[in-house]
Amino acid sequence: MKVAKIVNIRNKVYWGLGLVLFIISPLIFAQSIELSGGNTVGYWLFVDSLKEHIEDKLKLSFTYNNITLRGLFFFWQPSLPNQKRLQYIDYNIEYANEPINIIYGTYYTTFGRGLVLNQFLDEDFKTDNSIYGAKATFKMFNNELSALFGKPRNIFFEENAYKIKNDTTDQIRGINLETKLPLPDIIGLNIGGRYVRYNRRTDFNARAFTELFGGNIEFTFGAYQGYFEYARHLGCRPGVGGRLTGTGLLFSSNLTFSGLGLAFQIMSYDTIGFGGLGYRYNEPPTPIKSGISVNRGMNEFGFGTSINYSATDFLNFEGNYNSLKTHAKTEGILEQIFKAKLNAVENLEITGLIERTVKDKIELPVLKKTEMKPSVEATYNFEEFFLDGSYEHNFISADTSKYYEHAFSVSIGKSELFQFTLRYERRNRIPNWLTSKLGTEKSWPMAELSLDITNKHNLRVRVGGEKGGLVCSGGVCRFEEPFKGVKLVLTSIF
Amino acid sequence: MKKTIITFFILIMLITLLFADEKIITLKDAPSFTLYDVSGKVVILDSLIKKGPVIMSFWALWCKMCIKELDALKPYYAEIESLGVTFLAISQDKAKSKDEVKSFSAGHKWQYQIVLDPENKLRKSYNVQVMPTLFIINQDKKIVFTHQGYKPGDEKKIVQKIHELTKKCEGCKDCEHKK
Numbered sequence: 001m002k003v004a005k006i007v008n009i010r011n012k013v014y015w016g017l018g019l020v021l022f023i024i025s026p027l028i029f030a031q032s033i034e035l036s037g038g039n040t041v042g043y044w045l046f047v048d049s050l051k052e053h054i055e056d057k058l059k060l061s062f063t064y065n066n067i068t069l070r071g072l073f074f075f076w077q078p079s080l081p082n083q084k085r086l087q088y089i090d091y092n093i094e095y096a097n098e099p100i101n102i103i104y105g106t107y108y109t110t111f112g113r114g115l116v117l118n119q120f121l122d123e124d125f126k127t128d129n130s131i132y133g134a135k136a137t138f139k140m141f142n143n144e145l146s147a148l149f150g151k152p153r154n155i156f157f158e159e160n161a162y163k164i165k166n167d168t169t170d171q172i173r174g175i176n177l178e179t180k181l182p183l184p185d186i187i188g189l190n191i192g193g194r195y196v197r198y199n200r201r202t203d204f205n206a207r208a209f210t211e212l213f214g215g216n217i218e219f220t221f222g223a224y225q226g227y228f229e230y231a232r233h234l235g236c237r238p239g240v241g242g243r244l245t246g247t248g249l250l251f252s253s254n255l256t257f258s259g260l261g262l263a264f265q266i267m268s269y270d271t272i273g274f275g276g277l278g279y280r281y282n283e284p285p286t287p288i289k290s291g292i293s294v295n296r297g298m299n300e301f302g303f304g305t306s307i308n309y310s311a312t313d314f315l316n317f318e319g320n321y322n323s324l325k326t327h328a329k330t331e332g333i334l335e336q337i338f339k340a341k342l343n344a345v346e347n348l349e350i351t352g353l354i355e356r357t358v359k360d361k362i363e364l365p366v367l368k369k370t371e372m373k374p375s376v377e378a379t380y381n382f383e384e385f386f387l388d389g390s391y392e393h394n395f396i397s398a399d400t401s402k403y404y405e406h407a408f409s410v411s412i413g414k415s416e417l418f419q420f421t422l423r424y425e426r427r428n429r430i431p432n433w434l435t436s437k438l439g440t441e442k443s444w445p446m447a448e449l450s451l452d453i454t455n456k457h458n459l460r461v462r463v464g465g466e467k468g469g470l471v472c473s474g475g476v477c478r479f480e481e482p483f484k485g486v487k488l489v490l491t492s493i494f
Numbered sequence: 495m496k497k498t499i500i501t502f503f504i505l506i507m508l509i510t511l512l513f514a515d516e517k518i519i520t521l522k523d524a525p526s527f528t529l530y531d532v533s534g535k536v537v538i539l540d541s542l543i544k545k546g547p548v549i550m551s552f553w554a555l556w557c558k559m560c561i562k563e564l565d566a567l568k569p570y571y572a573e574i575e576s577l578g579v580t581f582l583a584i585s586q587d588k589a590k591s592k593d594e595v596k597s598f599s600a601g602h603k604w605q606y607q608i609v610l611d612p613e614n615k616l617r618k619s620y621n622v623q624v625m626p627t628l629f630i631i632n633q634d635k636k637i638v639f640t641h642q643g644y645k646p647g648d649e650k651k652i653v654q655k656i657h658e659l660t661k662k663c664e665g666c667k668d669c670e671h672k673k
Binding site: 034035036037038039061063068070096098109110112113118120124180188190220225227253255256257258260261262264265284285306307308309310313316318341349379381383386388415416417419452455456457458491492493494 | 588602
């Protein structure tokens with residue numbers, strides 16, 4: 001409650017400051033200031049309840065010589081009585097003049113590949129893990145040194161609502177050094193080291209803080225590139241006290257030639273994932289392409305392989321075999337993907353895809369869920385307009401129950417003007433014991449129009465139903481609620 | 495409260511429509527940047543601009559339409575390069591996907607310079623709202639063309655725009671790549 005009040009007062013101050021800055025800046029620096037920005041405005045209407053959401057994200061940048069002031073104005077107004085309105089202003093001011101870069105305000109950063117610190121923004125997945133504070137980076141020769149401090153904030157969209165998962169007085173302080181050794185072009189060797197200290201409001205005392213530290217080595221030899229990172233977690237057990245330690249190991253590599261790319265990664269995480277209920281300050285990589293993780297950096301072992309091969313200019317194959325499990329193999333996910341894309345005839349593109357996933361205790365109450373999804377898509381460009389058609393069939397086995405879902409869609413469009421899509425999705429039956437999870441709806445017809453008003457404005461209107469389901473990105477997942485109604489999104493860039 | 499929100503909503507729409515008209519606001523300077531490509535080479539916009547115009551296409555592994563756009567522009571790469579234009583494909587994938595980005599682009603026979611933007615700094619600098627978004631920057635470092643999204647056939651319009659831009663440079667003394 002207290003936190004919400006503080007946020008409210010802070011927001012009012014920021015709104016006022018932002019507005020004053022917005023009005024006076026162009027007047028003062030009209031000749032030399034650069035103004036740019038973007039805006040995304042969305043409107044959702046839920047047909048069943050006639051409730052609505054309005055959402056707007058306006059970004060503005062003012063650049064004057066080496067200084068950039070950025071502001072983000074966000075508001076989300078739901079009409080559902082059990083949901084709280086969310087509005088905030090984020091800003092940062094950045095001084096960038098090589099070799100120095102200093103940023104103050106809200107920013108995002110990742111050390112290494114995210115084993116010790118990973119505060120990131122994923123606008124497409126609607127997850128916002130920011131830091132409010134300062135970061136300074138100094139580059140000299142082939143060395144890059146960064147030091148930062150700040151307070152984390154995690155905003156996440158789930159159950160059709162934006163939720164602040166974490167907005168506390170926790171403090172993050174960190175340092176990261178990366179260096180590239182001067183070697184001939186064919187060989188490359190990069191070394192990195194990092195240390196991050198987390199002081200939390202919930203720590204027993206000031207000395208009961210958490211440390212995450214580690215290092216990495218990256219080597220290149222001709223077409224081969226390898227990366228190894230080690231991270232260590234030293235902290236206290238939440239609530240009960242006592243030492244809590246953990247280790248994270250990641251090895252990732254690739255071998256590439258023209259027309260052929262191979263990638264392999266293997267990872268083992270002890271209790272390296274650090275954060276609270278539903279959020280993390282670090283987000284170690286998951287090998288799963290659909291973004292699912294088992295415990296987000298806690299008790300996980302996995303590997304991923306991918307191959308991408310273009311036999312000719314008109315035929316491309318892609319294969320993936322990825323697995324992530326707990327060390328005792330009691331929970332986990334296996335993912336197998338095969339994709340082929342053919343452009344044998346001019347203006348015609350055909351894509352075939354087979355995806356198989358096996359989830360053990362990932363989508364509870366289902367203990368074991370197996371999905372086998374073949375799909376095909378064809379696009380033909382008639383120059384004046386184009387046609388696209390696709391069909392997918394998903395054979396699902398959830399414990400002892402078997403059912404399937406299938407969808408087809410047809411699109412017609414004209415380049416740089418519009419695309420109109422009709423999609424029909426259907427589930428053949430719903431096992432009784434799964435109605436609480438899947439609902440009772442069995443079909444989802446939908447129509448969508450994407451209109452390019454100008455090259456800088458796009459309007460999307462979607463009318464109909466969406467099935468929802470588990471959606472993941474970078475190890476973070478949410479169960480998207482089914483939707484029936486109208487969605488309007490206008491995106492602009494200026 | 496609702497009235498305030500709706501007023502604000504309409505105001506924002508008007509502001510964005512007003513600012514998007516290039517006749518009303520002058521062309522913007524493209525923000526400078528220094529990033530690394532998948533091979534670890536430094537990519538500096540200010541250096542590339544000296545050689546000729548630059549195309550920047552923002553893409554990601556999860557973005558189906560971005561991949562379609564880059565695949566569709568692939569046959570035109572030699573033509574674009576012969577006009578003295580540098581084509582950068584700016585990956586918005588996180589640092590953890592670096593190996594997959596490299597393997598994917600090699601497997602697709604993309605000849606574009608694949609630039610990594612793991613913290614999405616460039617996406618923020620250029621205010622990219624949707625993926626894919628493509629920019630053409632001329633030698634005066636001005637953003638002369640912006641294209642949001644991809645629909646089959648857009649690639650031809652983009653190539654046409656590049657030709658228009660480089661043609662304009664024929665009579666221009668400052669365009670080094672045309673001399």
